[in-house]
Amino acid sequence: MEPSLARYIWTHTRKQQIWILMIVLLSMIPYFMSFDLPKLIVNGPIQGKGFEQPGATLPFMRLHYNLPLIGEVLIFSGFQLGRKATLFALSLVFLLLVVINGLFKLYINTYKGRLGERMLRRIRFDLVDRVLRFPPVYFKRVKSAEVATMVKDEVEPLGGFIGDAFLQPVLLGGQALTAMLFIMVQNVWLGMIAVVIVVIQIVLIPRMRRRLIVLGRQRQLTARALSGRVGEIVDGIGAVHVHDTSNYERADIAARLGLIFKIRFDLYQWKFMVKFLNNFLAQLTPFLFYMIGGYLVILGRLDVGQLVAVIGAYKDLPGPMKELIDWDQDRQDVQVKYQQVVEQFTVEGLIAPAIGALTIDDPDPMTKPLSAIGLSIADDGGAMLLNRISLQVKPGETVALVSTATGGAEALAEAFARLNWPDSGKIASGADDLLELPEAVTGRRMSYASSDVFLFQASLRDNLLYGLKHAPLTPVTYDGAAADQHRWNIDEARRSGNPDLDIHSDWINYASAGATGPHDLFEAVRRVLDAVVLSRDILDLGLRSSADLKRHTELARRIVELRAALRTRLEQEGLSGLVVPFExxxxxxxxxxxxxxxxxxxxxxxxxxxxxxxxxxxxxxxxxxxxxxxxxxxxxxxxxxxxxxxxxxxxxxxxxxxxxxxxxxxxxxxxxxxxxxxxxxxxxxxxxxxxxxxxxxxxxxxxxxxxxxxxxxxxxxxxxxxxxxxxxxxxxxxxxxxxxxPTKYIAAATVMDNVLFGRVGNNHPDAPDRIRSILYDILDELGLYGELLNVGLDFNVGAGGRRLTGGQRQKLDVARALLKRPDFLILNRPLSALDQRMQDKVLRNVLEEARSDGHSPAIVWVVTNPSMAMMFDRVIVFDSGQLVEDGTHETLLAGNGIFKELVS
Amino acid sequence: MLLKDEVGMLQRVPLFSGIELTKLKLLAFTSDRVSYSAGQILFRQGDEGDAAYVILSGRADILVDSDSGPIKVAEMVPNSIVGEIAILCNSSRTATVRAASQLEALRIRKDHFLRLMKESPEMTIEILRVLADRLSHTTADLIDARSAK
Known part of the structure; x- marks a missing residue:
């Protein structure tokens, strides 16, 4: 990013800055005119100058100019007005000028406010855009809360400053200069006094403010570190309680707050000190005016009107001066903030924009083998995780990666997923370096799931379909006010350099899940959920939640049928006693x-x-x-x-x-x-x-x-x-x-309560389980099983998916990877939270599901247990970062190598 | 059957006979009243033991798996407790219990049972006594069986 804030602003807002400058210059004319008026009013109609004879009149609004060569040109000879009429006319002109000045001010403020907000939007977007392009290694070192606070809080003051960046010095400088000039015109000596004081202010105050800038920088860094620590406490709250370290955390936070307090208090002390000095200097000038100006009036070398005008004009000088000095401080402050943020966001090895570029059309399948060529990967400490590995995974092949504790198979899987970048060597797809392929290819034709699952705080459905949302696929039509709003959105997005992609478009790539649209997507979802043995859990969630009737109309429509079916089934099985219905x-x-x-x-x-x-x-x-x-x-x-x-x-x-x-x-x-x-x-x-x-x-x-x-x-x-x-x-x-x-669906009750429409008997300990399994049977018979699964998919998984168990999260991650039907499916110990029996079951299902419908993706699976390797075409064994064995399960088992040792 | 009747029944169970009335009432209140029809299984051999049952009415058969199918080894009648071994020694169920008629029972959860033992030494001693008694019977049976060989 542009290291200089001024240049960044100038590059993006040049035209607007010039426009507003012109407006400001234009506004100077009425501003100056309003200075001269009080003198005219006091000297003219009030003191009676030019109206010495009763009934005398003077021309009003007479326009005449003395042009060089041509001489005096009279444009308008004016109205002849008497003393009182002149007073009223001049006062009305004064009022008019007040209004004009106010309107100018309103326009200028609004314009620059908007300018600043647009730039703020641009900076924030640029920053987040960079986060999306950081290399993976960066995220090992940075705390998410610190990044968030930089994007949100630290650039905030920039928005306020940007509108003033070029405008303020011109506007205030112009005002100050005007006032100064006016004083000069009235009386050179009084003017000189003002100039001397102003020069002292300009030289002294910024010098004193240097310390403020240093303190400001410290304040920014300590505040950022604080939000990083708070984020850490929230994320690690479990560790805090488990180890009884909450008081250690309290001490740490208190110490940080103490430091921040000290810095901020120092800042206040200096700030008010500087303010005091500044005010004092500003008040010194009128003192000199009254004394010297008054003395001159007494001697008769200055008329009273002139002195009043000088003092009146001077009232307008300290204001702009003070603001100008404030502006200078803001400038330095904001520049520091900007630099601090930019430094943090300037990272080597940023992912090129072309890699993440929006691609609407689906890329061709990856039909070439995926190979590691002389691949070495070291961890942050420099230890080698993988040491010059070369291997090739052919399309359609299923490969189990078996690894000893220090084997390095996980690092290989991460490298295939581009989450871990090679230190030397490379991963290639055919002849192309994998890192140079656009994400549109790797993100759609390859899938990755690992034990370290991240889920967004959204519904199960949104998380499951997240892997399909690559591009906005359908144009959305808006009418009426919504259309206007949409046009405005696009317009504003462009003005701030944001993309105008419509978040309300349908982003789901149905084709990649093997569906044609929303109506048959669910079938694919259901299959992958069945494959990872998650359907039952989701059904249970569905039963326990109250259904959104706008979305799940079928359930409400057929509730009577469902209740009757349950009743009949319970009677048939002699279990009527389990449920006492509401009558x-x-x-x-x-x-x-x-x-x-x-x-x-x-x-x-x-x-x-x-x-x-x-x-x-x-x-x-x-x-x-x-x-x-x-x-x-x-x-x-x-x-x-x-x-x-x-x-x-x-x-x-x-x-x-x-x-x-x-x-x-x-x-x-x-x-x-x-x-x-x-x-x-x-x-x-x-x-x-x-x-x-x-x-x-x-x-x-x-x-x-x-x-x-x-x-x-x-x-x-x-x-x-x-x-x-x-x-x-x-x-x-x-x-x-x-x-x-009995004939109505109760929206406020859970699905379970709705179907039961009664209470389960208290004295049958296994009744809930039995009823649930009967219920699933009935739902299947009535074709409502899918509807209930759909209700369950509405379940919000909570922050980071924490409302699900570890096993459920991992299953969901695998389901998400399966759903997009990739050419290469990379699974990195994806089910470590499950017991071995369940892992085997899901493994079998996933292999089967991935290869259904004539698909034959390559599957690379880092297994948690060597016995799982049996189900793969090929087994590759890693030990101490080396590839030690590679072959079919039988040949490796027949050999006398590490694999045999691991299995036994 | 009301809570106070259940307390009366519990008092007649030897294991609980020494426990003060309020404790028994609490035990009854925090236990679940469960009912089974003939043939229903209370728990199966090999399951994890999570509760003990006091039979309030009806009868239950105790079955042990063998090569030739389940063998009935004992019959439980009202006022007897069943399933307490598994919750005491954290083992799996040593036998299957099946209702032989319409059965009413009080289901005492494992954690409640253990908690009560911790708080009531009388009850713990009583349980020890019953267990020791059973052990001595078993030992005697074993001696008989050995000498009969």
Missing amino acids: PGAYNKEATIGQNLLFGAAAGPELADRALAANPYFASVLKQAGLDRTLYEMGMEIAEQAIELFADLPPDHQFFQQLAFMSAEEIPAYETLLQRLKNRPYEAVSENDRAMIVSLSFAYIEPRHRFGLLSDELMSKIVAARNRFYENLPPELHNAIERYD
Whole structure:
């Protein structure tokens, strides 16, 4: 990147800078005119100069010029105005000039603000673009949070400065010069005084500010290091807790903050010191004016109007001067910041832009062998991972790389994936150096998955399809306001040197997954998920999540059919007892009392969990149904029992998991509440306390808690209350609850709850598993299996995929690599988090899936266990960075080499 | 059957007879009430032991795999505990337990059971006593078997 900020700005904003300069120069005319006016007003109509005779008039707006050679030219002879009329006219002109100056200022500020923002956008994009082109080795040394803070925070002040870069010195310099000139014209000696002070300011202040710049640089570096450390703590939070080092981290952060504080405080001290001096110098001048100017007026060598004008003009001098000096400081400050950032982003061996260039059309398949030629790779410490390896992988060949602990097979796989660059030798595809092939070829015709998986914080689907998003493939049509917005987006992107690729286009390359469009892509997805044995996990996720009904309409449409099918199947297998269905007119014993009362899924906070008992409408329904007192007494009974059982246990006791009514922390509160309410009549208990107690009874399930509190009479009362609740439901609660309806899908509930439409019996320990497997059967029969898998694919994997297990992440990575059906599939210990049995199973599936539909990609697999090598055409063995054996599984096993040793 | 009835049943299990009532109630509350129909399997030989069962009503057969198929070695009746060995010594199940009739049982989870032992020395001693008793019976059986050869 351009090391000089001024040149960077000039290169990209030359035209705009010149334009705004012109505007600024133009704005000087009314600005200067507004200086002269006060003198005219004071001397003319106010003091009466030229109006000595009553009724005298003077021409107003008389335009005449003295041109050389031609002499006086009169353009307009003006209006003749009296003293008062002249005063009003001149004052109105003054007002007009104020407006014109303001409008100029508005235009200039807006223009340069936009200019700065565009440049900021350009710089940020350039920086991220560079990150995308850094060589892999760079990322071993840099903390991601530091890069992020550079892109986001450190270049931010540049945006504010860029608009002012050339403008400010001209504008302020012009203003200062104008003011100075005006003073000079009025009185040379007063002018000289102003000049001397200004010169002192210009020389002294920047000198004092040098230290500010040094401190500013330190502030930037320490702040960047701080954000790097904070990022590290977040990423490594597990290690912090495991080793009880949180206080070490606290100390480290406190020390850093202390240093930053010191630097910043130093900075303030200097800043205000300089400010003080600057202000003092600025105030010194008027002191001299009053004294010397006043003296001259008394002597009669200066008229009062002149002195007032000089002082008035001087008011406009310190402002621009101060800002000019500030601008100079900003310039230096920003230049330092810019340099610091640019230094960090100037890296040797940046990937050429052509390698990552946008390519719409798919490249031809890689039909030439992939070879390592005299390949050596060293790690950061200089130890050789691979030492002059030469080998060739032919298209269609399956190769197992077996490696001892220091073998180096992983480094070879990384080199094939271009994640590790050779120190000498090269990887070649046919005759081409692999590193010189565009990513459009290697990223589409080759796939790579390793044990070190990175997932983006998005849905499973987005992560799975990520490997297909190479280029925007469909043009999107926009209408109306959206079209305008889109045009504006493109326009602005171009003005800031950003690409105008449409993120809303369909980026998914269906053809590479063997599909023709969104409608049949899912089939390919399902196959790769089956291959890596991930479908079941995703189905489970689907069952536990609530489906987005905009996307998954089929599930909602066929819910009645699905519920009926489940019911029939359970009956056929004699398992009806496992699920107690919800019936609008009956009490469901396996559900809580709260669920039975509400008979619906809370869709908002008003009726959810603890808020339910406190809801005034709900309380009034209970009262009308004659349940308020019963449920209160029941809650008291539950509280007593729970406290008797649990009061003596330490709060971290695992038994608390079984206590559904209250948490360990709430026990003391309930204990005192119980003491207080024990012998108090119901009527004397406050609303709040009632709600506290009643809410306990809402969590009660008779077959599970077995306190014997539920009678037939109570159950029928609850069902009656349920109906009453819905009959008079106030409109503001209509959206807070979705009533259970056997013919309707409940959007707020999980898919599982929707299909079950009931509760699983509490006394069948294996019921959930059995029901799940029956459910998958039914979904398959009804053709809804895919739909549920699709719901599961909506699951958000969390930051870095941490909501998935390590094994699931690795499986997903392999599925993603398989999905694009590459010519070379490189797998680097991809399933290390799985047990050996599962690894073998996935290995078999992947080999089969990769070769389905007449495809025959080359597969290079760094295996975790030598026994897995059996399933490959060829086995290559590495030891101490050397290729030691190469042959078929049988020949190596027959030999007496390292492989045989490793297997046995 | 309500919680208090279960506590009454537990009291009659020799293993728990020495434990104070509140502890037993807590044990009952934190255990799951499970029911099986005849022929259903509570757990299989070789499974990992994760819970012990107290039979509340009904009967269960204890089966051991052999070359000629499963052999019934014992029958459990109400108030007996089954499956406690595997959770005590972290081993896999030594036998299969199958409901011989409609069966109601209390399923005591392993961690709950161990926690309770830790907190109640009476119970631990009682368990030791029962186990020692069984050991001496087994030893006697072994001597009988050896001398019969």
